Amino acid sequence: MAPALTDGEVKAKLGKEPVKILSVLRDDPPHRIIVLLDSSGSVLSTPLVWRAYLAMARNLVTNLPEGTTARLAVFAEQIDIVIPVTSDRPALDSKLKILEAGWDFSEGQERRHSGTL
Amino acid sequence: MFGPPREGDVLYALTDGVDDASKIHVEDLEKTFRSKPIRLLLISVRGAVQPRAGAKELKRLQDLAIDTGGATADISGKGLEKDTALLDRAGNPTSVALKLQSLSQSIPRLYRMEIELPAQLKGTERSGVTVTGTTIKSIDVNYSGRLAACSSTTAENTAH
Numbered sequence: 001m002a003p004a005l006t007d008g009e010v011k012a013k014l015g016k017e018p019v020k021i022l023s024v025l026r027d028d029p030p031h032r033i034i035v036l037l038d039s040s041g042s043v044l045s046t047p048l049v050w051r052a053y054l055a056m057a058r059n060l061v062t063n064l065p066e067g068t069t070a071r072l073a074v075f076a077e078q079i080d081i082v083i084p085v086t087s088d089r090p091a092l093d094s095k096l097k098i099l100e101a102g103w104d105f106s107e108g109q110e111r112r113h114s115g116t117l
Numbered sequence: 118m119f120g121p122p123r124e125g126d127v128l129y130a131l132t133d134g135v136d137d138a139s140k141i142h143v144e145d146l147e148k149t150f151r152s153k154p155i156r157l158l159l160i161s162v163r164g165a166v167q168p169r170a171g172a173k174e175l176k177r178l179q180d181l182a183i184d185t186g187g188a189t190a191d192i193s194g195k196g197l198e199k200d201t202a203l204l205d206r207a208g209n210p211t212s213v214a215l216k217l218q219s220l221s222q223s224i225p226r227l228y229r230m231e232i233e234l235p236a237q238l239k240g241t242e243r244s245g246v247t248v249t250g251t252t253i254k255s256i257d258v259n260y261s262g263r264l265a266a267c268s269s270t271t272a273e274n275t276a277h
Contacts, residue, residue, distance in 0.1 A: 010248045010249065011248065011249050012230070012232055012247070012248045012249075013247045013248075013249075014232075014234065014235070017235060019232045019233060019234060019235065020232060020233040021230060021231070021232055021233075021248075022231040022232060022233055023230070023231045024228055024229075024230050024231075025228065025229050025230075025231075026227070026228060026229075027227035027228055027229040028227070029227060030125055030126065030127040030156070030227075031125060032119055032123065032125070032126045032127070033126070033127045033128070033129060034118060034119070034126075034127075034128045034129070035128075035129045035131065036128060036129065036130045036131065036132070037131050038130075038131055038132035038133065040132075040135065042133055042135035042171065043132070043133055043135075045164075046164040046197065048164070048197055048213075048217070049133070049162045049163070049164050049197055051217070052162045052192070052197075052217045053131045053162055055217065055218060056131055056160060057131055060129060069119065071118045071119070073118070082118065
């Protein structure tokens, strides 16, 4: 189970006025989701940022409740790659791994992976 | 990708909002989302060197997300610079790496937050709730959303 936010980790304001948080609860998950992942130059220019986005996308599509349909789409100038999210976890992990490995961050230069997923 | 949109559909956009050379423009997204029953959840991660770049576009996307009934999370700060290390000399994850890993698991989830409103409210129909959280220096996390209708009212003016 992925860690969830708790009321002790956040502070809330209404406008500029602080308000008291009484509780933070997990909400019902949606049944159909699309995850759009930005892979443009501004994102890829900072490897840490790209890895953070990738980790979030990975966590989103690999922790779906039963019955949820999902797609992961990677875009820059346009949608470049669409990965159907299936219950076949090894296959999904493999595709995500290819995506992660498909970029070369050496010396601050990025290079688009030319393969298909 | 799924056929016609349905009530309850959610689109997560993981983007810094910077329009490098995209063929999809914010105006097109605004038209699309305002006519479809899709909630937009926008998560942005921005390095310290470019927090200003794309700020205007990002704000428009954040406003759009809230208009769709969605929400936003914006992660930025000096801790996200290009040379920030993910591993220390011993090969163990740094505190920044661990924090990002934790954020990547908790932020994309949907939450329902119960807050206590002040007894005297001014212009709340135009007010939004901003939630901030951070447990590590140099990384700031800002969440934003719109108040749903109050599901209960008490002497303390509690809203869900």
